[in-house]
Amino acid sequence: MIRISVGLICVMLLCCQSVQAEINDERAHSNYQIFCQGCHSPKGDGNGGVPQMKGLVGHFLKSTQGREYLVQVPGSANSALDNEQLAEVLNWIIKNFADDSAPADWRRYSAEEVEVLRQSPLLEVVAFRKNLIDGLPVKN
């Protein structure tokens, strides 16, 4: 019985892995360059008042509100990217810029999740972001 349960868990885990959204690196990078890089810089370093993503962006995935923020921030929610493209670019950003900041088991964004969240874009972004960061379980 234990063996069957372990097997079932393995199958379920495999299924969960398989429904994770795919990332086409070449397409996602190109969309990042065209729609994000102008402000966020080629490596997500941030500059001129634009927040740094490199090595930090993954911290937002440590809370539900933080995860939602990455979609609802105006640059994401109001971008010309469609839901699938936005989900892919967000996943690409976390994969390439988060370094150690993202939780090991972070779940990729799906087009469906993005579609729902971007219906409620943020207005007072700076204040919202400050409160959010203060509440994140991150030292320093």
Added chain:
Amino acid sequence: MNILDRFLEKNARKLAQRSSRRGLLKLLGGSLVGAATIPLLPVARAAETPKHPQDQGDPASCDYWRYCAIDGFLCECCGGSYNTCPPGTEMSTLTWIGTCRNPVDGRNYVISYNDCCGKTQCSTCLCQRDEGDRPLYRADKSNDINWCLGASSSVYHCSTAIVVGVAFEK
């Protein structure tokens, strides 16, 4: 030791009886020439993504292919070049991004129109082609913004056109 000697001798003789020196030279020569021609095959070249596009045209002319989405003075006419700022100016890190088709290879390239800032406007070679430009309410896709807001001085001088990548083709 004798066993090893006998074994090696036996196999060396067998090999010598079955092969010729000319055959070995032929095999070696064929392999060397064959290996050298593999990169020349058309399929190998077509698979490569060009990092630096082949260029054609005059960077001091507004018709130059990289300027398809530009709106400003060409740094090429202002003491800089299409990818460097003139002396005494600073390149803004916030930029307007567009895509232009290179007439030489037919590919679309991602172009970063970094503004050069810190001196009064150059006022030479004004070029306004605006492909992909959107109204100001689409701030991320509007080239009417003063992108010098990303530099220490917001005074605009001229614009560059730097290729940052190849656009993804569906």
